[in-house]
Amino acid sequence: MSKVLIIGAGGVGGVVTHKCAQLPEVFSEIVLASRNEAKCKAIAAQLSRPIRTAQVDADDVPALTALLKQEQPELVINVALPYQDLTIMDACLEAGVDYLDTANYEPLDTAKFEYKWQWAYREKFAQAGLMALLGSGFDPGATNVFTAYLAKHYFDEIHELDIIDVNGGDHGYPFATNFNPEINIREVTAECRHWEGGEFVTTPAMSKKAQFTCPDNVGTYNIYRMYHEELESLVVNFPTLKRAQFWMSFGDSYLKHLEVLGNVGMTGIEPINFNGQEIVPIQFLKALLPDPSTLGPRTKGKTCIGCVVTGIKDGQRKTVYLYQIKDHQDCYSEVQSQAISYTTGVPAMIGAKMMLEGKWQKSGVWNIEQFDPDPFMADLNEYGLPWQVVELDSFDLDS
Template sequence: MSKVLIIGAGGVGGVVTHKCAQATGVITAITLASRTESKCRAIADQIEFPIGTAQVDADNVPELIELIKREQPKLVINVALPYQDLTIMDACLATGVDYLDTANYEPLDTAKFEYSWQWAYQDRFKEKGLMALLGSGFDPGVTNVYTALAAKKYLDEVHEIDIIDANAGNHGQPFATNFNPEINIREVTAACRHWENGDWVETSPLATKRVFDFPDGIGPMNIYRMYHEEMESLVKHIPTIKKAQFWMTFSDNYLKHLEVLQNVGMTRIDEVEFNGQKIVPLQFLKAVLPDPGSLGPLTKGRTCIGVIARGIKDGKRKQVYIYNICDHEACYREVKSQAISYTTGVPAVVGAVMMLTGKWRGEGVFNMEQFDPEPFIEKLGPMGLPTVVVDGGDWAEL
């Protein structure tokens, strides 16, 4: 008998709720809470399994504690925004409940992507005998598990990783982001960092471009190097990695709009005075951009996200490419959401199942690569995200 409390009723929260309702062998009761309860109700109404709903301000620890005490879940799945990670972790500690999220904590006023704040909870979770699983989405999340799989099964030592995230889909809008626009634009406009020979190397945002030929008929697309949080935990936990890079596809149209928005100051995250009121330009921009949830029925095409790991096997240089392909329209048919929310929400539920069944267990704060990747991968396919492994092939650096 395991009850889960899901916090956040956005694109990802919708998928997580649908998928928890399919995991009835493990999850027996679900409450979905968010700032706007009507959004929770709208999701619950799409699902036959009974879903409880609640209103909560996840920035407010006493409110969270009250909710958790009332609902008595075994696990809190945090799919609100990265700003709420620490308050939800505090409430889990106060109530003795395990915690899972899909994105590292970010302070509201600085776009800083690092695990330091959450890793600082290690002793407190350990002392209470609780487990926190960080970054159980796709990237971070499955990409960490794919790297761990390369290290366990395909290579004796991993030396280089390239994490490559392609959205080869199209929503037909002039400019829109596939997940929360504020979080997305903060991430994309941040300085690029990659790991090389024991240190971070900083370069300008999106300044390094390659063409990558994606599998299964997707074909060549432009990919741009950027910083992504899973590299921080991967180079810590798999110290043989000498080089780690993260790449994402962007269309020329997306980049053109982003450049103009940046040039005119609309992506700023500091407060500006407007008509006697203080506003944050990026938050205003979010309010006028299409809601990512509205893109679900419009988006066609596929995503392809995976990891190329290169290293040594039996004394020889070798590479392995591990990836998933996900179809936007198939996701919408199944859970009324496009593939970006789907590829995040499904691994969150697989992570939850790993914790609730004890397949992944520990006391403290953990990243995904610290556990055995195989039980996770075995569950991921049947839950909707099959894995493809191309074992071998030419060592081809990006």
């Protein structure tokens, strides 16, 4: 029986709160906090059990520390913005509370997703006897655990990793993002980095394209190589990897809109002066686009996200694909969300459950693949994200 404080009332925050509320034997008390408490109350009204809500600015360390000391949760589940990871970690250290997030820190003024800022907290958390679990979403998160699971059960050594994220959903808008528009667009427009030959190789954004056919009739999609933060920790924790790449599907309409918006400066992160007021173009664009949390009722189709790993087992080279498919409308009927938020929120709940049950518990700052993958994988099957494993006769995204 444990008390948790969830920070963030967007699409993912809603899913995490719903899923935690479904397990009162683990999450006996839930407090949902956000800068906008009205959003918290709207989520609370959807639930079949009572939770409490609070207003807090996650950028304000003293205010957040005061809330944590007042509530005394066992764990903070951070599903706020990546810009706020460090202030929330600071407040957890000050208040003596364990920490979990779904995405690594990104400075507000630099489009750069890296773990170095959070890894720098290792000694502080270890000395305080506290645990911080980084990246307990889907990618990063479940895909890291997929890699660890395959490495544990199917290989003696893993050499190549391709993480493939396909969203076959259609929301009907000419242009919209499935999660926070600001974060999404910064990710997609950033330079690509992939691991090869013992180092990260940089290439222009979206410059490498391939075609991928998903299993179970999900469809065939154009996928593009891009940088995603889980590669940074996976190549450290699986040093036998010779190549590691991340791929995501994008439709032609999305890419054309993004190209035009970029050309006219709407995806910029530098403030500009407009009629005497400073505005950040990408933040203004965010205000114009549909809120991702409203896409649930109109999004149809499926996601297909997984890892293709090639390596050696008993001296033989083999390739294995571990994947998860989720229907957008199934997610909406269960927790009033589309599948992008659902596939991030469920692993956040499971990571929290692992910590609270003591299955994953160790002082310091840890990436999710550093723990035993088996109980997490079992819970994915149990709580809405069933997965499959198939051995592939051949696999080649270069042809």
